[in-house]
Amino acid sequence: MIYRLRGTLVEKDTEGVVIDVGGVGYRASASQGTLRALPSLGEECVIHTRMVVREDAMLLFGFAGRDERSAFDALTAVSKVGPKLALSVLSTMTPPEVSEAVARGDVVKLASVPGLGKKTAERLVLELRGKDLAVFGAEPAVASNGGGGPFMEARDALAALGYRLEEAEKALNDVPPQTSVEKYIKEALRRIGSRR
Known part of the structure; x- marks a missing residue:
């Protein structure tokens, strides 16, 4: 099995x-x-790899760090998640962001990954929750944003108002933990308004 490569980077495109x-x-x-x-x-580089052998192909996937390869392994261990879908998840989110989304049960954020529908996002949360998420390179920062509950409801409400999911999360991450959805929304809107 090919586990790591060190050599000269001779080609780079959008897929590998x-x-x-x-x-x-x-x-x-x-x-x-x-x-x-x-x-x-033309420069020398090192990538950590995972070789996937199928009936019809031998595929090689490369990662800049071991944490991303470990996250890839954890994602592909989930039923109905193949290597290409796992790569799509890691192209959209960093391993710590995946860990945080799983810990919060954030199906909406996971389902925003191209090719990953709501049912597969729910399966990811179900199968990865409760497992050691340290393979994703960082402990999930759930406590810093209030965990699921009011934080996620406020984020979904801001998205329903027309804000992009990333913009809503950025504003809410700046808000200290609140006890209600309304307080989260009020503080986030105030912060968004001051940026414009």
């Missing part, structure tokens, strides 16, 4: 990389985060 290792070019699919973390073409 080719690394020349001793005259042999290895093609590895990679997340957007990994693609951004890699150096320029």
